[in-house]
Amino acid sequence: MQQPARLVRGMCFGIALTLGLGLGAAAQVHAFEEIEAKIDYRQGAMRAIGGNMASLAAVIVDGVEDYRDNLALHARFIVDMSRDIPGLFPEGTDFGETNALPAIWENWERYEQLSEDTHQAAVRLLEAIEAGEANLGPRFREVGQSCTACHDDFRHRD
Amino acid sequence: MDVFVQQIIKLHRWAAPLLLCLLMLWTTAAADSAADDDLVKRGEYTLRAAGCVSCHTAKEDDAPFLAGGRAIESPFGTFYGANITPDPETGIGEWKVDDLERALRHGRGPDGRHYYPAFPYTSYTRMKREDVEALWAYLQTVEPVRRENRPHELVWYARFRPGLRFWNVLHLRPGEFQPRESETDEWNRGAYLANAMAHCAECHTPRTRTGGLDPNRLFAGQRLPDGEVVPNITPDRETGIGRWSGRHIMRYLDMGMDPEGDFAGSSMADVINDGTSFLTAEDRRAIAVYLMSLEPIRHDPGNRD
Numbered sequence A: 001m002q003q004p005a006r007l008v009r010g011m012c013f014g015i016a017l018t019l020g021l022g023l024g025a026a027a028q029v030h031a032f033e034e035i036e037a038k039i040d041y042r043q044g045a046m047r048a049i050g051g052n053m054a055s056l057a058a059v060i061v062d063g064v065e066d067y068r069d070n071l072a073l074h075a076r077f078i079v080d081m082s083r084d085i086p087g088l089f090p091e092g093t094d095f096g097e098t099n100a101l102p103a104i105w106e107n108w109e110r111y112e113q114l115s116e117d118t119h120q121a122a123v124r125l126l127e128a129i130e131a132g133e134a135n136l137g138p139r140f141r142e143v144g145q146s147c148t149a150c151h152d153d154f155r156h157r158d
Numbered sequence B: 001m002d003v004f005v006q007q008i009i010k011l012h013r014w015a016a017p018l019l020l021c022l023l024m025l026w027t028t029a030a031a032d033s034a035a036d037d038d039l040v041k042r043g044e045y046t047l048r049a050a051g052c053v054s055c056h057t058a059k060e061d062d063a064p065f066l067a068g069g070r071a072i073e074s075p076f077g078t079f080y081g082a083n084i085t086p087d088p089e090t091g092i093g094e095w096k097v098d099d100l101e102r103a104l105r106h107g108r109g110p111d112g113r114h115y116y117p118a119f120p121y122t123s124y125t126r127m128k129r130e131d132v133e134a135l136w137a138y139l140q141t142v143e144p145v146r147r148e149n150r151p152h153e154l155v156w157y158a159r160f161r162p163g164l165r166f167w168n169v170l171h172l173r174p175g176e177f178q179p180r181e182s183e184t185d186e187w188n189r190g191a192y193l194a195n196a197m198a199h200c201a202e203c204h205t206p207r208t209r210t211g212g213l214d215p216n217r218l219f220a221g222q223r224l225p226d227g228e229v230v231p232n233i234t235p236d237r238e239t240g241i242g243r244w245s246g247r248h249i250m251r252y253l254d255m256g257m258d259p260e261g262d263f264a265g266s267s268m269a270d271v272i273n274d275g276t277s278f279l280t281a282e283d284r285r286a287i288a289v290y291l292m293s294l295e296p297i298r299h300d301p302g303n304r305d
Helices: A002-060 A065-081 A108-130 A137-154 B002-049 B052-056 B097-106 B129-139 B161-171 B185-197 B200-204 B246-255 B266-274 B281-292
Strands: B071-074 B077-080
Touching: A002 A065, A002 A137, A065 A108, A108 A137, A137 B246, A137 B266, B002 B052, B002 B129, B002 B185, B052 B266, B097 B129, B185 B200, B185 B281, B246 B266, B246 B281
Parallel strands: none
Antiparallel strands: B071 B077
8 A cells, every 4th residue: 555655756756856847947048048138138239329329420520410410319328328338237148149258247346437437428428419519529539439448358359 | 440440340251151150050950850850750650550559568557658568469379568668778778770670670689589470570571761760769759668578478389489580481571562553642551551550461361370471361350369350351241341431441440430330349449549540531541542452352250160
C-alpha cells in the first residue's frame, strides 16, 4: 500500500519541479526581453535626438529658412529627452546589440555630469531660439560638443 | 659762427645717411618679425592639420600640451606618444629643423634610431619642406614641459627596432607630395591635406599581414584590434560615404556630426576636436572634394566574416 502513495508523491514533486523550472525559465526569458526592449527604447530615443539635431543643423548651419519656425520644436524635444539621459541606461542594459561601453556604469558620476552638460546646452539653445537670436551657430555647436564629449568616452564605435 | 655752421652742415651730411641706414635696419627687422609670426602661425595650422595633438597630448583634462603620454593601442602592443615640447632633456629642445624633417620624412630619430610606424611617417613623408619648417618654428614657441617619455609596451617580437629597416623597405616610399596636373588646385590641396597631413589612410585602410596599408583597399575602413570599427570613407553608397554630400563631409570635419545627426566619438572625436575643426572652410571643402573623387570600394569593415 505504501508504494502507490510514494509514487504519487514522487509524481507530484516532479510536476511541481517541472512547473517551477519552466516558470523560472519563462520569467528569465521575459526579463531578458524586457532588457532588450529597454535597449531598443534607448536607441530609438538617441536616434530621435540625432534626427532633431540634423533638422536643426539644416536650418542653423546650412540656412534653410523655410523651417525656421520649427527650430523651437526640435530643440524642445532635445531638452525634454535629455532631462534624464542616465535613466535610459539602467544597470544590466550593457549587453547584446548596444554600443554603450561598461565605462558608463564604472564612471557613473562623470556620465551623469556629461549628460547634464548636454541637457544644459540644449536648454541654452532653446532659450536662444525663443529669444529670437540671429546667430544660433555657437549654441548649436555647444550641444554638439557635449554629445561628442560623451560619445568619446562612453560609446563604442561599431 | 661760420665754423659752427660748417660743423652743423658736416653733421647733417652724415646724419641723413645714418638715419636712412637705421630706418632700413628697423624696417628689415620689422619685416623679419612679421615673417616669423606668419611662419609660426602657419606652423600651428600645420600642427592641427597633421593631427599631431591627438597623439602627443595625454588624454587627461589638465594634460600639458604636446608633452606626450597618449596611449595608442595596436596589434603589437601599446605605444605612447612622445613629448615634443622644446624641453632639452625630455622633449625635442636639442633638435634642429633637419632632425624634425628626418623624423617626419624617414621615421628616424636624431641618433638614427628607427621610429615605429605608429608615428605615421609613411604619410608625413609627403609633407612640403616649407610646412616642416613652419611646424618647427611653431614648436619652438610651445611651453617646454619636463616629462619623461613613457616606454612603449610591446610584444617581444616587435621590440627589435632594427627590424623596422626591413619594414621600411616594404612600406616606406619617401618623397614630397607631387600635385597632379590633370586635377584642380582644390583637389590637389585636398589630396595633400588628406594624405600628407591628416594621414586619414593610416586608420581608414585595412593593413596587410606585414602591417602596411592594403593598396587595393585604400580608405575602405578597417576593424581595429579592440573591436572598434573605422568606417569606409570611399564614396561607395552601401558600405562607404557615397550618400554623403560635400556639405556633410565638411560639417563632419568641423563638428563631428554625420547626416543622421549622430556625433563622432572615440578616436575620431579627438581627430576632429584637436585637428580638423581648426581647418579653414576652404581646406575642409578641399578634403571633401578629394574624398568624393576616390574610387568607391565595397567593403564593410564592421563585417566580421
